[in-house]
Each structure stands twice: as structure tokens, then as C-alpha cells.
Amino acid sequence: MLDSECIGVIVCKLDKHKDRELRGYIAMLAVSKFHRKRGIGSKLVKKAVKVMQALDADEVVLETEYTNTGAMALYENLGFVRDKRLSRYYLNGVDAFRLKLWLK
16 A cells, blocks of 8 residues: 555465365465556565465465566565466466476
8 A cells, every 4th residue: 555545466375285285376466557666566475475485385376467577576586486387277378387486
């Protein structure tokens, strides 16, 4: 928040994966167009990952459009790696990359 304006948001969850591991999932990250390139997205992701680590998560995953070079750079700078390419993942037919950050 900046004053009373929401300038960034992250939506994530933590669930059991394969009945044993705890997997964090980042469903959405958005930063206001006018407030980008100021580290807000990175801070939101770092905060979410820190909470997931504190809750004993094994890994964190997310998907992003393979053409979204800004998002790819942000996540890879934070240690996420490309795990797999998902063909026609989005409703518009665009491919995605699943990115993963191992915490253990």
C-alpha cells in the first residue's frame, strides 16, 4: 500500500503435494504499472517465500507466460528455475513455463 492506494499484490497458498511435501504456489503477482521497476514485486515474492519457509514448505512453484521476459527475469533473479514448458497452458493458447524454487 502507498497511502490508501494498493500498488502491489501477491496471491499464494501452501498445500500438501503428493501427500507428503508442502508446496507453496504463487498464483498471481501484480504491481501497478506506474510503480514497477522499484523492487516491489521482488519484495512481495521474498516475503511470501519467507512465510512459506517458516511454515516448512519444501518448494514454491508458479507459472508465467513464456513471452513474459520481465517476470521470468524477476523470478530467476530470486532463484527460481525453469522446470518445464507447458504447451498452450493459457486460454489464449500461449505457452507457459513452470518455475520452481527448492527450499530444502
